[in-house]
Amino acid sequence: MNKLQLIPSGLAGLLVVAALAGCGYSPAKRPSEATGNTAGGLEGRTITLVTGSHPWVDAIKPLIPQFEKETGINVRVQGYFEDQLTQKLTVQFTAQSESPDVFMYRPLQEGKLFYQSGWLEPLDAYAIRDKEYDLADFSPQSIRSSTVDGKLAGIPIVTEQQILYYRKDLLEEAGIAVPATINELVAAAAKLNHPEKGVYGFVARGQRSPLVTQVSSFLYSEGGDFIEDGKAAINTLAAMKAFETYGSLLRDYGPPNVINMSWPQASGFFAEGKAALYTDANSIYRAVLGSKHYEGEGDIGFAPFPAGSKGSLPYNITSWGLAINPKSADKEAAWAFIKWASSKQMTLLTQQAGNPGPRTSVWNDPQGTTGFPVELASVFKQTINGGIDHDRPQTVDVAAAREQVGKIVQMIIAGEPNIRKSANQANAALQDILDKEAE
Template structure:
């Protein structure tokens, strides 16, 4: 029996059946009943979300939180790059306009920790009147704990969703050209070029080409060459492996990608794949739902989901993660924490997973057979999720100036797509960024 969600009432939620059915979650009745959800009724909180499938899920079910708690939520989604800029400006002022912030750990973790912008949630998590009993450290995957906790073991946010990068592929286009799904980088290039027919308007590969957004694509390829971008505080971005990754990126994006790809972020890549004119799209597993939506997609039933191919040095599923936290400058920290707890609850995690919008960090969601029965995405999607977890590696460096890193390397990659020499560009960008990294670590 698959899980069907129903509209929650406070009584149902407290009974542990708000969305998942009494059979699928055990132990929630006493846990949720112990929390004083109405403690801050009448409060209004401001929530700053990243525009993403995760943000969509939170806004879609926001009224349930408001009914449960009596807390009014004003939530706004902003595209990720603008959201990060807005966050830095407001948090630096010490008086942000928002109480809750959606965090891209792979970009913002070190920066937020060093600046002290997030409230320590550890005391709230230990308070049984604020935290339901099943919300424990042991229920989070290790990657989530690594992202959420600082070097002193304090929680500067709650782990929300992990995102593995995969290859989406069009089975119809592959079959028409007699191409098999690539298992290696070499096969990836060959497949992309065989699938490309520019006269027919068909292209073999698409990935982010826009400055800053393009850096994770190249960094993902670096993992396949057995290198990370920064190791032990030292840049490896001008290493032979880095240059080979840049050459691979250049070849794919110039020989097999649609025109105008230097202006593509994930949304443009997704749109081109939805039209059925692209053979492969490389990006996060959480962007899958529209591909299976007949109202949005021309490729319903034709989409394949594949683990990142193996590079010369390793097979690695590039891994990113986000969380949700309370700002240190908020005067409504407890109310904001209740929202964060609801956002990463088992109920909301099930919705995230079942819709294909993301992958919760909570083991109790991923290991619940009843929740897994309700996953609406194809079985192949769930299989790739499981296989990617086995070869997961963090993609971007956990450093303070990661936005500047993405900008500097992103310019180099844009130049590479334009025909510049990959070795010269990676060496130039590395020299430009090195003093920025050294100052940040001082």
Template structure:
């Protein structure tokens, strides 16, 4: 299936201020039996994340409602991925419910039968509260968890929605008399970064925070490439990197320019930026050590506006990615929550999943993540978010495509992508690096029997 940006924007159905509201109806809460799995113990594995922090505070409410005891393990992201893969691949997973990425982790879980499809649970009136209103969840967020394609079964329910955008220090840009609304192109922003770098580098403030050798970095890098790709279609799940015959396209000018931009931005980063994960990116900005964040998650707004985590509250600006000479686009992504196929407590697991993704829960967690997944939540919460944030996110979604890359060998390709960017950051010739990446990608897809 090919992806076209205009069709995706229309399907998202997002309007300024996220005013779209779906679903509704009288409550049937009293008629639904929340006690149908009373007495069971549920094990939940979560990534350390604003959504996790928000939902974990409310778990006693779920326990009182259902009579189900919940045991939560919340782990830092690097540890979380290892524990998730090991647990899912075991004969008896040590968790029933878990947070899931719709990218390669989800695809691998689907291929191996590790993840329970949820469509039958959603459709079962005895197992699903009539007030749940699954249609209220944005379709394109849900489709990221439909495997192996957007027409497949749902192997997860979205819990947070993010688009990749820019953050900047309003006070520093004002001090340098930089008019941010006038920065229309990538070149405009690069000129501004040079000015910021010259003014603040010696004061311990780097111009850019951006992900480095983080396993998730290729997800965000897709937004940089999308910004140069233009209106050309591409293959779903292969993104811009392979054509219909699995021929690699890493030497395509748009792909090269996206990689070159990322490498250039890394060189505006603080010491150690090569190893930045999402945590270091958000924390360096929140603690006043960097002036901008590039191509990263809109959900960072929740961290940056929290006085307990941020020293720059009230000094945060937001912008959609700037246009390039060949295009103007970004990507979006979302966390989800899923059920282990080998869980012995599936009814209890589904009760937890639907409770954690209900309208009430999404309103609560959406305040923490700045990324609710329901149209009804966006309609209400967008009025409480900073107006510049809402505007930037709205602009971003209007030109956004799903950033999901998964196929046999995708992890190997992603690792080579990271190596290529870091090599270019170190000064190696981009033409040489991207040519070698193209050759390596061809070998990987051939090794995985995608080509002859």
């Protein structure tokens, strides 16, 4: 999330030094050493790392000189905003460029396209050859999010799950318990909805494409999915119930302009005290707590995603991963960097800076939760090993697939008639996407 702010650079330096000492940091072995290959070291090699604009990058960049000192590998870092990153990578990979060697990517947005285009080096063999790396330490959901056609296409570095944010003071005043089910969420939103006072019962993403990730948890918790057994399934009874619930929450208890809101607008609206309930990714908590317009930050609470008829099944995904360019001339050096950056020690440091990581051992370490509010850390630990490993249709053309889902939900938000007919048409369009990709 490129608009979030991290700790000042000076404080980051102190954190790095203290944490390196506290977690027993030891230099990562070079791949040649880990595999018994003594034919030559990697000293003097130079790799290019292309990153998105993300707090994880802000946390890892001050540590890279340590990696360079210990391995002798030079790292050139190039950073881009999220949309620019995808465009940059696509242009270079299409041109068969050897650069970048290592890059950040979004597994669920670009993973299938990049892998099937031959732009992601399978990392299974790299990840399992060194037992000290401990691939089994990664949560199963994070690994599945990063797997395409049975191959590990990237290494998870940042994870996220959907949770419920709520105003403690408003719930207490109304005598309402924190919603534990979706039905309770709807009832609470209705009771807490007071537009005449400038406070709405519920807010979440209403923009067509962005809302798809957040409605996914409603869908899974009702027993549905976007695609079932290889077939489009966005017009099933479970799907329609989930879409109707999400859409009607925003229509009946959300702000008038909610259809134009993505996460920055929705989180800002909630942080300013204008909504009682808000569901979104736990990774954006800084945006919720960082508002200078709302002084009651202590009144913001965190809770697991409410349960539907099939239980609480929020998405639990790898939002960002690291990958290797198959055309790289220095794959061993590239892997050495990924291995270091995603190690237990570095995951601890980046997580202490507020970036939810994929390693179970770090979540079980008391030091691994110090970067989060205590209540939020507790929710993190409850959700890290549960939920569903995707938050959007798993297709090559993710944008087109999301368009079809978002279209249905936006019609519900707008109160349009003939939703079933429109859902059938959208489902047929999604199936057409799947059929074309299968050719």
